[in-house]
Each structure stands twice: as C-alpha cells, then as structure tokens.
Amino acid sequence: MSDVSVFLTEEAARRGADAEVWESTQEIHELVCREGAVERQSEVTAAATALTVWKDGTEGYAVRMPGRADPALVDTALAVGRALPGGQSPPAAAPAGPAPEEPPAPSGFSTSAAGRLSTLSAGAPGVDVELRARADRTHVLLHRAGSTPRARTTGTVQLQTRVTAKGERVGFMAHQVFGRTVESVVEAADREVASLTGLARILASEPVADCSYADVLVDGRVMVKLFALVAPAFQWDSVLEGRSPLADRVGERVAVAGLELVDDPSSPDCPGPAAWDDEGTPCRRTVLVEDGVLRGFLGSRRTAAASGVPSTGSGRRGPSGEMATVQPGFLALRPGPLLGDGPREGRPLLKVVQANGAHTSNGITGDFSIGANAVLVGGDGTGRNAGNITLAGNVFELLHRIDGHDGHTRVNRGHHSFVASPGVWTSGLTVGR
Incomplete structure (x- = not known):
C-alpha cells in the first residue's frame, strides 16, 4: 500500500465518499538500430494516479500525472461526479483471492542484446534495415477503501522491423513482433529480418x-x-x-x-x-x-x-x-x-x-x-x-x-x-x- 493511496482514500472518507485509487509507474526503454549501429537509446519513466469516488449516488473521476498525494484530486473527482448525469452506486470491490505467479517483466536491453540487433540492422547489399525495439515494465497498485490493496508488475518487449530494398523500384516491408522477454524478441529478429528482406526484394521488382x-x-x-x-x-x-x-x-x-x-x-x-x-x-x-x-x-x-x-x-x-x-x-x-x-x-x-x-x-x-x-x-x-x-x-x-x-x-x-x-x-x- 502506498502513502498516496492511503492519503487519497482517507481524504475521500473525510468528505463522506467511497474511493478507489489506481497508481501506475511505467519504465520504457527504447533502442533504434540502423546501418549496423545503435542510432539512439532512451529511458523514460512515467507515473499517473487515477482516483474514482462515489458519493450520494454520483461517480466522479480525476487523474494526475505524475501522481502525488494532493487533496485537490479528491475535490476535482467529487466535482466531476456532481456534474455528470445519472446516479452511480459504488460497485462491489473484486475479491483479492490468491495472487497468481507473474512472469518477470523486462527491464531493458543488455549490451549483448543491443549488439545483436545492431549487427542485424547492417542488412544485405541494397537493403536498408531499421530495428526499433522497446521494453516496457509497468507497476500497478489498486487500492479500494476497505479492501486489501493489490499490486502487479507486467511488461512487454516489442520489435518493429522496417526493411527497404532497392531494385527496379523500391520495395518496403514492415512488421512487429512481441514477447515477454528481450531474449525471445531478439531471437525472433533474425528470422524477421530474413523474411521481410526476401519479401521487400520481390516488391522491388517490376510487377508481373x-x-x-x-x-x-x-x-x-x-x-x-x-x-x-x-x-x-x-x-x-x-x-x-x-x-x-x-x-x-x-x-x-x-x-x-x-x-x-x-x-x-x-x-x-x-x-x-x-x-x-x-x-x-x-x-x-x-x-x-x-x-x-x-x-x-x-x-x-x-x-x-x-x-x-x-x-x-x-x-x-x-x-x-x-x-x-x-x-x-x-x-x-x-x-x-x-x-x-x-x-x-x-x-x-x-x-x-x-x-x-x-x-x-x-x-x-x-x-x-x-x-x-x-x-x-x-x-x-x-x-x-x-x-x-x-x-x-x-x-x-x-x-x-x-x-x-x-x-x-x-x-x-x-x-x-x-x-x-x-x-x-x-x-x-x-x-x-
């Protein structure tokens, strides 16, 4: 349970409202390889807090980026609820139940992974290859007033391959693959570059x-x-x-x-x-x-x-x-x-x-x-x-x-x-x- 969720649920309770707090922190690592080299890398962290409140048959909602313990968020959510038409009763909170085992979320690209992707981006003669890789990991906390908070960490690795071949004309192919680990996506990259290169070369020829x-x-x-x-x-x-x-x-x-x-x-x-x-x-x-x-x-x-x-x-x-x-x-x-x-x-x-x-x-x-x-x-x-x-x-x-x-x-x-x-x-x- 975070200090932010405790503060917001208590502030809502002081105003006579039921509350649910959703907090998210996302870590994004991006890597772009082209012409056999790492063209650029970036790491970004983004955070957000979403608050839902129920009071007197109304439901209000407010979001803050980045998230922090701010009583104004409660006042905004209550004001939104009063402005919206129709009454909304607080839904029952989902039972927590046993937490299933989660696979480890990706944390970024190792020097080895970056090296393999940059080598693949060298391409064959007459072929330009661009590889855009992204690994994101998201931490989510959900806290409903009066219920046990729950947390999860999830993530996805994404690789976008863009291949341009020059022949009698220009042929272009692009595709994305997704995976749970950097290793699985890097492993797929070799197959994707070869497959897309073959198709791009065909598309670079004169149509039948x-x-x-x-x-x-x-x-x-x-x-x-x-x-x-x-x-x-x-x-x-x-x-x-x-x-x-x-x-x-x-x-x-x-x-x-x-x-x-x-x-x-x-x-x-x-x-x-x-x-x-x-x-x-x-x-x-x-x-x-x-x-x-x-x-x-x-x-x-x-x-x-x-x-x-x-x-x-x-x-x-x-x-x-x-x-x-x-x-x-x-x-x-x-x-x-x-x-x-x-x-x-x-x-x-x-x-x-x-x-x-x-x-x-x-x-x-x-x-x-x-x-x-x-x-x-x-x-x-x-x-x-x-x-x-x-x-x-x-x-x-x-x-x-x-x-x-x-x-x-x-x-x-x-x-x-x-x-x-x-x-x-x-x-x-x-x-x-």
Missing part, C-alpha cells in the same frame, strides 16, 4: 503483367488489422450503445464452422500477461465464438453489471490512467484447418503480404477497402511482385468465408490490448489492381 491467380491467402499481418476493425463488436459496451451488429445473436452462427475466437490474457502466447484487469477483476479465458457460434461478449465491471452478467476482467485504462474501458487482453482468432502457406498443385496463389492503409473502413458495419502489396506464388514456389492492389469486402462476411489458415500467427497491439490472427485462405474478398 499477368496477375491471374486461383487462391488468395491473406497474411496474418493484414488479417490482424482487418479483424481489429470489428473486434469492438464482441464487447458489451458496443452492444449497450447499439454499435454491435452481433447484439442479440448469442447462440447463432456468426462465422464458418471450426472458427474460434478466444480472449485469454493468461495464455502462454500473450505478450503482456496480467492476473487482473485495471478494476481488480481476475482475468480469465473467455470463449466468444466456438465452432463459428457466438457465445458471449467481453465486459468491464460497469458494462457487465448493466448487462446482468459477470465481468470478464476486460476493464483496462489508457496510458495516462484514463477511465477504464472494455478492451481485450489477448484476443486470438483461430480459423479452421491448417492449409500451410504454399500454393496448391496447379493453382497460382496470391499472397497479400502487407496493408498500406485504409481507403475506407467502418468498424460498425465491417465494410472496408484498403491498399495492399501482394506476391504471386507459382507452382514452383517462386514469388513475383503482384504490384499494388486494393482489397475490399466486409469483415463479418469474411469470417463466414475462411477455408483455413497458414499457421503463422501475427499480433497487433493497442496499449495493453493484443489481437492475434494467422494468415487465412479465403474467397471472401474483392481484389483490384
């Missing part, structure tokens, strides 16, 4: 004149971005606010048979595991879609109560301690059978390897149109540049038209929230060139 193909494989790098567009449809806040087309469809088929959608912050594959969310609710494995059938939604303390169901431990705050909103922990799309990543006999394969930006997209309807790069793979496995293409379709319809996956899971991140998907074989897209 004839782009005829029989099958389409959307790489996980692209699929995870498409799915992230509609991931909010599987949350209770979207249902309550009329933004989810899946409302009232629990028990109905919303995807192809065999597809599963699971949120599991405790999964060994989750780059940032957490035992409990930012409201103190224990995190757990939540099956949202099973064999293509919708089973439920993700909820925070507030949205779950409004829906008459238990919270799924999905209440997460923003980087500055903003009020908790519904967000997944590690939302993984697991579609159908494993089909690999090579062409079927006698059937040229169009591999969509990178999204270049959304021309139009709608997170409520699921409609999208994006620019992308693609590679045409022939029967002998040779890849040729298919040029810049446009992909259009609807993500909800796409979930019904997935034949299988390639076995290579990619991950996208939004603050503490992760979304994962492998590449998918599909006939549910319109491809233009």
